[in-house]
Amino acid sequence: MSLLKISDLHVSVGDTPILKGVDLEINQGEIHALMGPNGSGKSTLAYAMAGHPRYEITQGKIEIEGTDISELDPNERARLGLFLAFQYPVVIPGVKVADFLRHAISNVRNPDRKEGEKLIPMREFRKELRDRMSELGMDPEMARRYLNDGFSGGEKKRMEILQLAMLKPKFAVLDETDSGLDSDAVKVVSEGLSRLSGPEMGVLIITHHERLLEFNQPQFTHVMLAGRVVETGDAQLAAELHEHGYSSVRERHPEAAAEEVVEAV
């Protein structure tokens, strides 16, 4: 059974269909890259997988280890082992990183936990948090800050990777986690990711750049155009796209290229 299986996925935002039949299968230990021009539907796929209420699945399904998650709330998906590292993590003023993470971990590690039941022990949590932060080169003081409030771009991305490290999901989607980062920060994120990913975890890296992939070689590269996966190849495909852009892809798939809409990003 595959870790993640997406079949014939159609997703609309409001009345606008964005994804028009996506198929994707990812196994444990595999790293996949998802590339494509702006507006091709990459982030939509990420949001639909995580269960954002505005992204409506109109057809098809998403399964994790055989369980259809298409109708589940985002927290239930998280408890089944799905994780999305956001491109634009929201700011949540007044909520301390440590408090938030302790709740998150308590729920994800104990899927049967009911609201109000006790959280994982403070001492255990603190030690783990300190260790993970130090591995990612993060100032321990950051745990006391408000979630993403006043964080620089790099700090936000690092915070996403810290959450990935703490939650230890079965399957991680990284939505353009490298965008807006200088090369040092990309390196930190990449190294963090490569330390975390392993034989247990499946990873889908969404990017239009190649940098992140240099550190985390994907076994498969998928190219999205106008809401469909039009090509699948190996790591070499990512390198080609990085060098030559998407014009050759468009030439090879004129019918999809014709459907492209120019979107403000």
Add this chain to the structure above:
Amino acid sequence: MATKLDTNSENENPDIGEYQYGFHDPTDKYVFTGEKGLNANIVAQISEMKNEPTWMRDFRLRSYEIFEQKPTPQWGGNLNDINYQDIHYFVRASEGQERSWDDVPDDIRKTYDRLGIPEAEKKFLAGVKAQYESEVVYGSLQEDLAKQGVIFTDTDSALKDHPDLFKEYFGTIIPPDDNKYAALNSAVWSGGSFVYVPPGVNIEFPLQAYFRINSENMGQFERTLVIVDEGASCHYVEGCTAPTYSSNSLHSAVVEIMVKKGGRFRYTTIQNWSNNVYNLVTKRAFAYEDALMEWVDGNLGSQLTMKYPGIFLMGEGARGETLSIAFAGDGQHQDAGAKMVHCAPNTSSRIISKSISKDGGRSSYRGLVKVDPEAHGCKSNVVCDALLLDPASRSDTYPYIEIEDNDVAIEHEASVSKIGEEQLFYLMSRGLTEAEASSMIVTGFIEPLVKELPMEYAVEMNRLIELQMEGSIG
């Protein structure tokens, strides 16, 4: 600018706004219950029962006339349904003020036990006044503070025991003709706190007053007067509750604060009235040269609150800060804000106003920043944030800015957010349930206020919010 949230999201938000202080005690043992209704005779009767000097009786009667003459304000919340003739203006629940909780009548003491006041007093307060209905029933002050000349008493006693000090300041910061409700309070006032801090005395622990309305159709009209003398400092904390009745009660207080040169004073209010109390309060402070005045104002509960704590920055270098949080639930309107009046050069002010609205509740920020022509080099910063928990709720901002000087720096920022679909999604994508996520967002939103509270109050405030959120976080 008016903002109404329009969203399709059908979030099942946690139940905020459930009221935990809705119990009430029997009222048949009361020492005196005045007739319902308001007229010059009732006003004179209150003065008589308190054995007041003639000047106060005249002051009350003059204030009553002003109250009669002033029209009901139409610019804010709906005040037209208040039936002034259906309210008790004076109720005496016990014989007098006690210095030991053991001597406070059982029913009343039990109420305060349930509210946790004696417990708090032991742990972290320098003094306590507990007002029940119209009068203070319990009072204490640490001995060493009394020795240093600190006065912390109820306002009725202050009029008797410190007549000169009292008369010098009473009604000078908020005169009866300031507004209709200041006039009403000036006519029928009873109880409240009187604080005097002598020059250079710093009171480390907070002084606390607790106001409780118990009977139905009750009006509570306490009057608070605080004088912080030169270089002195003090923190005063006030809490308010009332039981839930089918008919409305009225709370109309006047709070006057004088902070002299170099003094510091912080006035913290956490009020949690039941949802049918009209809460119409006038609060104002004068801050002189290099003085610091801070209002920390938390408004939960009530049917309608209209309250705009003001600071007049009277002396060069004076600073004023207001931090207010309003929480409007079903059928509630919180019309709250702040006033900062810069009357002297190089004065600075800051207003932070936050509101949370849910279940069709309505919150408004109404604020005034005024700069007099001679107030050069002053600075003011206003930030208001509104959080809407559902599409039926509403938030408005009415900022008034009047500048009569060129050399000033004024900033105003306002934001309205729904309990962000994006914030909820983010937290839920990390495994938090919707209720946990909402609770966390709300708790985070009020964090700036909670952070400013004395620790025990912060714990209480968080507990209050958590209790009011269905499926509170663990």
